[in-house]
Amino acid sequence: MTDLGINERNALRELKTELTRFIMSYKFATDEMMTKINILNEEFSSIHDYNPIEHVRSRLKSPEGILKKALRKGCPLALDEIRDHIQDIAGIRITCSFISDTYRVCDMLSRQQDVTVLKVKDYIASPKPNGYKSLHLLVAVPVFMSDRVQPVTVEIQIRTIAMDFWASLEHKIYYKYGGSVPATLLVDLKRAADVADRLDVEMERLHEQVVALGIDPDDVDDHVNLDLLSQLPMSSEVLEAFARGLTGVPTPKMNEGA
Numbered sequence: 001m002t003d004l005g006i007n008e009r010n011a012l013r014e015l016k017t018e019l020t021r022f023i024m025s026y027k028f029a030t031d032e033m034m035t036k037i038n039i040l041n042e043e044f045s046s047i048h049d050y051n052p053i054e055h056v057r058s059r060l061k062s063p064e065g066i067l068k069k070a071l072r073k074g075c076p077l078a079l080d081e082i083r084d085h086i087q088d089i090a091g092i093r094i095t096c097s098f099i100s101d102t103y104r105v106c107d108m109l110s111r112q113q114d115v116t117v118l119k120v121k122d123y124i125a126s127p128k129p130n131g132y133k134s135l136h137l138l139v140a141v142p143v144f145m146s147d148r149v150q151p152v153t154v155e156i157q158i159r160t161i162a163m164d165f166w167a168s169l170e171h172k173i174y175y176k177y178g179g180s181v182p183a184t185l186l187v188d189l190k191r192a193a194d195v196a197d198r199l200d201v202e203m204e205r206l207h208e209q210v211v212a213l214g215i216d217p218d219d220v221d222d223h224v225n226l227d228l229l230s231q232l233p234m235s236s237e238v239l240e241a242f243a244r245g246l247t248g249v250p251t252p253k254m255n256e257g258a
């Protein structure tokens with residue numbers, strides 16, 4: 001190994017500091033947004049009788065993932081360029097029970113003073129041709145470092161449980177086939193997306209009825225889910241998978257081989 005001169009060593013040290021700052025800024029921005037979401041989550045759970053937030057997950061894109069996306073998008077491999085062009089380095093996914101909740105959560109976050117909404121992509125109102133549905137909110141939050149305040153972009157995906165279930169399966173299939181998914185599987189996936197959509201619409205309708213009756217939704221949700229699932233025109237395998245995804249247990253009717 002060759003010895004580095006003082007200039008090279010300084011340059012390397014600077015690069016390492018910049019890289020660390022770059023990655024840490026996304027971690028701090030995620031932490032800030034997660035705090036905001038957790039506050040809403042806890043407030044709804046303890047003060048209101050209904051919580052629109054079911055699950056929250058966050059992830060930082062790996063350096064390999066950033067590099068792959070930069071190459072795919074033809075983005076120059078410089079930190080400033082990556083910051084401007086790769087907008088989902090920090091990602092948060094919020095899962096809600098009902099479609100109306102996704103918009104409600106989106107509004108609550110967008111209204112916060114220190115959150116700047118950069119872009120909203122509404123794939124719920126306008127789904128992707130493959131059936132993908134989700135509300136994507138691109139926000140910038142100020143991250144306060146020792147010597148600067150840096151606005152950092154975070155992508156927040158807000159979707160229902162059914163949309164999330166479909167998207168995670170589609171994502172696995174897409175990667176399994178390296179992006180070239182067989183046509184028959186694409187047709188099946190689109191059909192499953194339509195089923196998930198019908199489930200969401202029905203669940204919303206039932207939810208509205210429950211709210212109109214003044215019943216505490218926490219007391220009845222599971223019962224309603226399972227009854228509705230059993231009536232949907234889907235194969236028993238898909239029904240079982242949905243039931244597991246929604247409640248963690250198969251429906252009694254499905255166990256009986258219905």
Ligand code: 0O2
Nearest residue numbers: 061069085086087088121128130132136166167168170171
């Ligand atoms: P990963 O592995 O989940 O991180 P843009 O970022 O706006 O320049 P892009 O990437 O097309 O362009 O933005 P878009 O459409 O908002 O997608 C961003 C993320 O949404 C994706 O990140 C996925 O997580 C998710 N997504 C978008 N379309 C689909 C889809 O058809 N199926 C599934 N399962 N997820 C989707 P990545 O980096 O592509 O992937």
